[in-house]
Amino acid sequence: MLAASPGGNFSHSSFVFRGFPALRHHHRLLALPFSASYLTVLLGNGVLVHVIRRTASLRGPMHLLLCALCVVDVLSATAIVPGLLLGLLFGWDRISLAGCLTQMFFAHFLSSLESTLLLAMALDRYAAVCRPLRYTELVGASAATKLLLFALVRSGSVMATLVALAGSLQFCGSNAIHHCYCDHMALVSLACGGTERSRAAGLAVIVCFVGVDIPLICLSYAKILSAVFRAAAGGEERRKALHTCGTHLIVMMCFYLVGSVSFLSHNLNIRIPTDANTFMGLLYILLPATINPVVYGVRTTEVRNALLRLIGRRGQNRTTRRVPPAGKTQT
Numbered sequence: 001m002l003a004a005s006p007g008g009n010f011s012h013s014s015f016v017f018r019g020f021p022a023l024r025h026h027h028r029l030l031a032l033p034f035s036a037s038y039l040t041v042l043l044g045n046g047v048l049v050h051v052i053r054r055t056a057s058l059r060g061p062m063h064l065l066l067c068a069l070c071v072v073d074v075l076s077a078t079a080i081v082p083g084l085l086l087g088l089l090f091g092w093d094r095i096s097l098a099g100c101l102t103q104m105f106f107a108h109f110l111s112s113l114e115s116t117l118l119l120a121m122a123l124d125r126y127a128a129v130c131r132p133l134r135y136t137e138l139v140g141a142s143a144a145t146k147l148l149l150f151a152l153v154r155s156g157s158v159m160a161t162l163v164a165l166a167g168s169l170q171f172c173g174s175n176a177i178h179h180c181y182c183d184h185m186a187l188v189s190l191a192c193g194g195t196e197r198s199r200a201a202g203l204a205v206i207v208c209f210v211g212v213d214i215p216l217i218c219l220s221y222a223k224i225l226s227a228v229f230r231a232a233a234g235g236e237e238r239r240k241a242l243h244t245c246g247t248h249l250i251v252m253m254c255f256y257l258v259g260s261v262s263f264l265s266h267n268l269n270i271r272i273p274t275d276a277n278t279f280m281g282l283l284y285i286l287l288p289a290t291i292n293p294v295v296y297g298v299r300t301t302e303v304r305n306a307l308l309r310l311i312g313r314r315g316q317n318r319t320t321r322r323v324p325p326a327g328k329t330q331t
Contacts, residue, residue: 012175015095119216162205
């Protein structure tokens with residue numbers, strides 16, 4: 001559909017998703033793994049938030065950050081996957097320009113918010129390991145409030161600028177978005193006018209988040225490993241610290257690397273098949289949301305023990321309800 005613009009030109013007011021073109025005859029089969037992944041995201045993050053809420057001992061800053069990360073992961077997947085499934089199953093693959101810009105804002109806003117939370121979690125561990133005597137002072141309610149405001153302002157302002165620039169463009173050529181959701185550069189590449197400002201804004205986003213957050217995260221974990229290696233007397237403790245930090249860094253690098261390649265493929269004219277680029281865009285959202293509850297939750301001794309206690313308590317309550325009191329018989 002075309003709409004008249006003030007300048008007398010015409011611009012599309014709706015767009016059609018064309019993700020996975022090589023698999024267009026197998027869209028219903030594609031819905032199965034994405035449905036399973038989305039349910040896993042909901043279940044894993046929901047259980048972790050429930051465990052933290054029900055356990056009084058899990059009230060530290062790290063656990064609150066973990067809860068926030070779970071909420072962001074669920075919202076990120078929800079902003080994209082339900083629409084994707086409707087398109088794959090029923091062919092509902094059309095979206096208005098306003099809806100596209102709204103989805104773009106929330107998808108990129110939540111991803112950037114996750115980046116800030118990962119940085120905050122790395123800095124929290126650094127303070128706990130390397131500055132234990134000042135931990136309460138460094139990581140208190142005031143610091144948490146300031147961090148939250150910083151994350152919201154940084155992500156909100158940057159992504160609002162990105163979306164505003166994309167919304168000011170004219171789309172008078174094709175209205176087929178070669179993706180399964182409204183990715184920034186997938187939409188900007190359809191513009192029929194100059195896109196230099198939008199492309200520059202996309203690069204600025206990469207610099208603002210990847211260029212700042214990754215070095216700080218790596219530096220934090222390097223300091224943590226250095227402190228642990230100096231303090232640990234045995235090789236087992238060093239191995240555990242290296243394994244934990246290494247796992248965290250691998251998860252973070254996957255998040256940043258896949259996101260950066262997907263985001264920069266249009267900016268740098270990197271020729272990536274549409275199916276592969278679409279898959280990377282989904283992997284960037286779904287992979288962290290799926291494995292974060294395991295890496296940061298279940299693999300943590302405190303959280304794992306709390307989960308086992310809740311499961312054991314629920315099983316005990318069920319057994320108690322089934323066994324009749326002494327001296328009475330069941331009817």
